[in-house]
Amino acid sequence: MKKDRIVVRLLPAVIAGLFSGTAGAAGFQLLEQNASGIGNAYAGTAAVAQDASTIFFNPAGMTMLPGRNFAAGVDAVRPSAQFSNNGSIAAAGRPAGGNGGDAGDWALIPHGYLSWQLTPALFVGVGVGAPFGLATEYDPTWVGRFQAVKSEIKSINLNPSVAWKVNDKVSLGLGINYQRLEAELTSKASLGPTGEIDAKIEGDDDSWGWNAGALFQVSPSTRVGVAYRSAIKYTLEGNANFGRTGVALIDAALNANPAVANGPIKADIKMPDSFTISVAQQLTDRWEMLGDLSWTGWSKIQSLQIYRTSGALLTKEELQWRDTLRLSFGGNYKMSDQWKLRFGIAFDQSPVGDQYRAPRLPDNDRTWLSVGAQFKPSKTAALDFGYAYLWVKEGSINNNQGSQLTKGLLLGNYDNDVHILGVQYSQSF
Numbered sequence: 001m002k003k004d005r006i007v008v009r010l011l012p013a014v015i016a017g018l019f020s021g022t023a024g025a026a027g028f029q030l031l032e033q034n035a036s037g038i039g040n041a042y043a044g045t046a047a048v049a050q051d052a053s054t055i056f057f058n059p060a061g062m063t064m065l066p067g068r069n070f071a072a073g074v075d076a077v078r079p080s081a082q083f084s085n086n087g088s089i090a091a092a093g094r095p096a097g098g099n100g101g102d103a104g105d106w107a108l109i110p111h112g113y114l115s116w117q118l119t120p121a122l123f124v125g126v127g128v129g130a131p132f133g134l135a136t137e138y139d140p141t142w143v144g145r146f147q148a149v150k151s152e153i154k155s156i157n158l159n160p161s162v163a164w165k166v167n168d169k170v171s172l173g174l175g176i177n178y179q180r181l182e183a184e185l186t187s188k189a190s191l192g193p194t195g196e197i198d199a200k201i202e203g204d205d206d207s208w209g210w211n212a213g214a215l216f217q218v219s220p221s222t223r224v225g226v227a228y229r230s231a232i233k234y235t236l237e238g239n240a241n242f243g244r245t246g247v248a249l250i251d252a253a254l255n256a257n258p259a260v261a262n263g264p265i266k267a268d269i270k271m272p273d274s275f276t277i278s279v280a281q282q283l284t285d286r287w288e289m290l291g292d293l294s295w296t297g298w299s300k301i302q303s304l305q306i307y308r309t310s311g312a313l314l315t316k317e318e319l320q321w322r323d324t325l326r327l328s329f330g331g332n333y334k335m336s337d338q339w340k341l342r343f344g345i346a347f348d349q350s351p352v353g354d355q356y357r358a359p360r361l362p363d364n365d366r367t368w369l370s371v372g373a374q375f376k377p378s379k380t381a382a383l384d385f386g387y388a389y390l391w392v393k394e395g396s397i398n399n400n401q402g403s404q405l406t407k408g409l410l411l412g413n414y415d416n417d418v419h420i421l422g423v424q425y426s427q428s429f
Contacts, residue, residue: 003360029350033127033131035423040343042328045058047061049063055125057366058276059163059211060163060172062124063173064081072110076106077108079107082099100332103359104418110129124162146196147187149182150186156179159178162174170215180205187199201239203237204304224280227278231272231297233320254386264309267305277293277294290328296326299321303319317358319403344368347367358401359397363395364392368389381426389420390417392416392417397412
């Protein structure tokens, strides 16, 4: 019998209650590292350097922020994932069940940044955010419960950085990333006509990565930024836990079955790297246009393999993810010294192909439509608001996870979308 839950313990002392939902870029990557970028659909991320959140998107942008700078905010994310059944079959001997309801729910993603100018050419900073996240949960009696019930991934990223202003046209930046991951995956395990039990796997790990960027002031009105974030490899360690029925005879048989034995596990997973090139163009005193092209190396995730520490394979799930591109375009209109309006549109490829779409992440290509505003109560303070609606292309699913006997067949379609609301306060000193 198979798994189904990975829990990777977060750093609760750093950000208590951090909760990362399915949103942002496709897959389970989260672009929500600030609220000031939401209104532009995160166009121009590596070039704008408008506040201290540039530490995450391009650390070289700190050279555009003299003195000391602070930015903090929170994004509220509401994904929706609704399955429509078209001939699904539960595991052998078990009743079919319903469609699972809406698998999405609200999630909060906080973020914060500080930067300091040490000399005319040297800048340092630190940021904290959640670069990866996933949250889906179905009704526990739905037809696909033997493949997934609850899926949750949380992350935290601490990002100390340094930037050097080479000259008036070129700046370079480098950051170190300490990242910790938490995930929780649950499902039901079928006992055939006898019944079904809960199944879970728990584990945790933390790891290190890096990010770098460069900023080029091509002309007084044109700025180009490039940024790279490294892949990060985890070895999750924890425990497999399987429920019992409460019936003595059945539970005695389960206790003697090594396939459903409780015990320690481990799993290797490599989070993707990404590369972004951005442009910020000042057209007039009031109009600014922004553009982004980014690549994410999701093809590093081809399968999820979980082993017992004895070396025995507990479960393997084929994913076959592919690399993705994201293209975004946005603009700002300065109404006055206090008010600025934002808009943006983006197209985001999904790493999930039709053949391997699964209920834990029933993802597909998405289109962003975004609006936002900035209010400056003073020359040194800013309050940003943003809203984005993400239309996700309808996706079909035909998945038995390798065993229709124990996992059933999930056959149908997914109708998904995402709402994102964000607010951020920035201050320079």
